[in-house]
Amino acid sequence: MLDPETAAPCCPPLTERPLTAEEAERTAKMFKALGDPVRLRLFSLVASHEGGEACVCDISDVGVSQPTVSHHLKKLKEAGLLASERRGTWVYYRVEPSVLAAMGQTLGQY
Amino acid sequence: MLDPETAAPCCPPLTERPLTAEEAERTAKMFKALGDPVRLRLFSLVASHEGGEACVCDISDVGVSQPTVSHHLKKLKEAGLLASERRGTWVYYRVEPSVLAAMGQTLGQY
């Protein structure tokens, strides 16, 4: 999980000035989380799912075992990209809204 | 190096529909390339350098050895994020312009 204090307004556009070591460390975590094909598909499945959230059962069909899916979802949570909530039998994941904006800003688009 | 045919118009926004396995494979490569702090700093150093390009000598001060810098620059080239050109003694790197736009589009911003 990312500290909410440090998560929200991270870093300037890559084209504005060189990133400091600390900024690079933080920003790289987000890109790294999306740098795996399975995680990218899982993230896309959640992000594009109706209602903005999906339970694990909805998105488990990406060609790897269920423990592996769980492992990747955990990584996405630790990177601050997804949030999860258990409601009864199922666990629902949704996209952490501020993150896409932060990454977009890092890429220099507003 | 990325095939120019497949590099330019890659993938739809992550929020539009689930990525296919092939789309995820291609897109993940770009994110993965920026998923290392050293590479992110190198990329930012090039992207923010005056004239849009920088020679290796300008950006080598990121706390790792020169071979390691060379290794990371190669990775960024293979991911299609940077292009290089030798002019006399020095090798200049510049940002591949279409890439930031492609990644921005993937994040759902236009």
Next chain:
DNA sequence: CACCTGATTCGATATGTGTCAACATAGACA
């Protein structure tokens, strides 16, 4: 309670990756 299903954690393994020292290559210049 027992049982079933969904989801996570654990343990093990194979593969990938970041790093450096040593070496190789490419231009510039004398």
Next chain:
DNA sequence: TGTCTATGTTGACACATATCGAATCAGGTG
């Protein structure tokens, strides 16, 4: 040609990570 400087490549190593099967946990339901 030889030498100096700037980059790139190789080989080796430690560490991280993606993956799976098995075990475990959490919530229903009977």
